[in-house]
Amino acid sequence: xxxxxxxxxxxxxxxxxxxxxxxxxLAAAEALYGYGPYLDRVPPRAGQSRxxxxxxVEIDRARAALSAAAAGASVAMVSGGDPGVFxxxxxxxEAVEHGPPEWRALDLSVQPGITAMLALAARAxxxxxxxxxxxxxxxxxxxxxxxxxxxAAAAGAxxAIALYNPISSARPWQLGAAFAILRNHLPAxxxxxxxxxxxxxxxxxxxxxxxxxxxxxxxxxxxxxxxxAETRVVERPGLPPLVYSPxxxxxx
Amino acid sequence: xxxxxxxxxxxxxxxxxxxxxxxxxLAAAEALYGYGPYLDRVPPRAGQSRxxxxxxVEIDRARAALSAAAAGASVAMVSGGDPGVFxxxxxxxEAVEHGPPEWRALDLSVQPGITAMLALAARAxxxxxxxxxxxxxxxxxxxxxxxxxxxAAAAGAxxAIALYNPISSARPWQLGAAFAILRNHLPAxxxxxxxxxxxxxxxxxxxxxxxxxxxxxxxxxxxxxxxxAETRVVERPGLPPLVYSPxxxxxx
Numbered sequence: 001x002x003x004x005x006x007x008x009x010x011x012x013x014x015x016x017x018x019x020x021x022x023x024x025x026l027a028a029a030e031a032l033y034g035y036g037p038y039l040d041r042v043p044p045r046a047g048q049s050r051x052x053x054x055x056x057v058e059i060d061r062a063r064a065a066l067s068a069a070a071a072g073a074s075v076a077m078v079s080g081g082d083p084g085v086f087x088x089x090x091x092x093x094e095a096v097e098h099g100p101p102e103w104r105a106l107d108l109s110v111q112p113g114i115t116a117m118l119a120l121a122a123r124a125x126x127x128x129x130x131x132x133x134x135x136x137x138x139x140x141x142x143x144x145x146x147x148x149x150x151x152a153a154a155a156g157a158x159x160a161i162a163l164y165n166p167i168s169s170a171r172p173w174q175l176g177a178a179f180a181i182l183r184n185h186l187p188a189x190x191x192x193x194x195x196x197x198x199x200x201x202x203x204x205x206x207x208x209x210x211x212x213x214x215x216x217x218x219x220x221x222x223x224x225x226x227x228x229a230e231t232r233v234v235e236r237p238g239l240p241p242l243v244y245s246p247x248x249x250x251x252x
Numbered sequence: 253x254x255x256x257x258x259x260x261x262x263x264x265x266x267x268x269x270x271x272x273x274x275x276x277x278l279a280a281a282e283a284l285y286g287y288g289p290y291l292d293r294v295p296p297r298a299g300q301s302r303x304x305x306x307x308x309v310e311i312d313r314a315r316a317a318l319s320a321a322a323a324g325a326s327v328a329m330v331s332g333g334d335p336g337v338f339x340x341x342x343x344x345x346e347a348v349e350h351g352p353p354e355w356r357a358l359d360l361s362v363q364p365g366i367t368a369m370l371a372l373a374a375r376a377x378x379x380x381x382x383x384x385x386x387x388x389x390x391x392x393x394x395x396x397x398x399x400x401x402x403x404a405a406a407a408g409a410x411x412a413i414a415l416y417n418p419i420s421s422a423r424p425w426q427l428g429a430a431f432a433i434l435r436n437h438l439p440a441x442x443x444x445x446x447x448x449x450x451x452x453x454x455x456x457x458x459x460x461x462x463x464x465x466x467x468x469x470x471x472x473x474x475x476x477x478x479x480x481a482e483t484r485v486v487e488r489p490g491l492p493p494l495v496y497s498p499x500x501x502x503x504x
Contacts (some may be wrong), residue, residue, distance in 0.1 A: 008362070014273070015272070016272045017271050017272075017273055017364070018268050018272070019263070019268060019270070019271055019366065020267070020269075020270070020272070021266070069426060082366075082374075083378070084370060084373040084374055084381060085288065085370070085381075086381075089373075089378035089381060089496070090377075090381025090497060090498060090499045092378075093378050093486065093494050093496035094496065094499070097494070099483060101460065104486065104488040104491070105488065105491070108494070110374035111374065112269070112366045112370045112378070114334075114337050114364045115370065118336060118337070118365075119364055120336075120434075121336040121364070122336055122341070122361075122362035122364040123362070125345045125362070126335070126336045126342035126345050128336050128337060128360070129336060129342025129345070130336070131385065131386065131387045131388065131402060132321075132385065132386055133385035134380075134383065134384055134386075135383045136382075136383065141500040141501065142500060142502045143502045143503070149408045149409055150383060150411065152404075153408065154405070154409065155409075156405065157400065157401055157406065158398070159406075198255060210321070230395060234348060236356040236357065238357070242348060242349070244341070244345035245342060245350075247310070247343060248394060250394045251494065
């Protein structure tokens with residue numbers, strides 16, 4: 001008997017931003033796994049067991065869910081945003097690759113979701129409307145010099161840059177260091193967006209200029225988008241400005 | 253009297269992948285604007301006018317929708333995928349910036365959606381599970397040498413690369429040229445994913461190696477994801493392989 005595992009994107013946290021497919025996959029599961037605060041977003045349902053875990057134990061969490069599926073259960077692994085963007089899908093794939101052969105035979109599916117940068121971009125206008133990249137600023141999983149090299153390469157080549165995991169109590173200086181690097185490659189007036197808890201009650205979206213951007217308004221619930229040299233800010237009377245990256249670049 | 257404009261992401265095309273917020277915004281609109289084939293995905297509704305337009309007239313389409321909203325209508329602009337990723341949100345912002353002042357006072361909102369690369373990534377495993385970038389291969393809106401420079405920068409810095417608008421009858425050679433550039437920066441066995449019409453009836457997802465990747469299976473309905481040097485392929489008996497980018501990189 002073989003069960004199944006669905007890795008499910010909850011989106012940014014508003015019920016109106018979870019896809020119907022993701023909601024149906026959640027409802028069909030017998031056992032829910034996930035980081036505690038994400039599991040807390042899923043309404044309780046009779047007959048469903050819940051298995052919250054701490055942050056930073058992604059591989060252990062993935063193995064526990066895969067083991068339960070291999071034992072025959074219908075399992076859901078919940079993930080904030082999109083499971084494929086700095087979230088649980090990669091950890092599950094990694095666990096499958098290095099786990100017992102029977103895990104490769106499981107019915108494994110991924111339900112996409114609205115990832116943080118898209119939710120923030122939608123609030124602001126279209127800052128990712130031209131070529132862009134997404135980077136995690138966490139140096140738990142890669143050496144900091146590689147982060148620096150990527151920031152320089154992305155800014156130098158004209159990508160807008162979405163920064164995930166920008167700052168935490170254990171990594172207090174990285175976002176400020178990232179802004180310092182980006183200032184070497186981008187104009188002083190380059191727009192920087194901070195989106196905290198977008199689409200949730202505590203939502204706060206702010207716009208700064210790169211030369212004045214400070215790491216202070218960011219935390220682990222924040223996504224940061226740094227524009228390219230071509231990103232525009234359109235002021236609006238009585239409304240927040242629109243921030244967008246034009247569709248054309250390089251004089252085209 | 254001032255109306256409003258909602259720019260709405262339809263996702264990849266399956267009803268189960270449109271968010272409830274996007275569906276509600278569609279239902280609330282009096283007038284729908286959009287590229288014809290995207291409008292065709294929206295079920296008809298009594299009392300709603302429909303204004304389909306051709307491809308490549310994004311700015312004209314944006315201006316028409318903004319004019320209707322400024323005249324007091326509740327207007328929806330539909331977009332495939334996410335409106336903020338190589339779609340209509342940037343065109344609308346551009347039209348606002350260069351249009352009459354009253355357009356800046358409009359109630360303008362963007363409803364995010366599941367963009368093509370996330371739908372494809374979900375089908376394949378987690379190819380975007382580490383740092384990645386998204387680029388349009390269309391050289392209508394930027395000079396080809398800039399595309400070349402960005403491809404080299406992204407591959408050289410270790411980003412997985414999602415390619416939008418990879419090929420069309422008017423741009424037949426660009427995807428092949430992009431693969432040729434990427435071969436200079438990435439190992440021969442780097443996985444390349446082709447996702448055509450993901451989440452629709454005609455869905456076709458294939459995996460190739462970079463040294464054997466050909467532009468042939470791609471068209472305008474295709475999204476292509478080229479892995480980084482660290483992207484893995486996990487073979488599964490009787491199932492498609494999992495393709496994923498490990499969460500850690502650079503030996504961390």
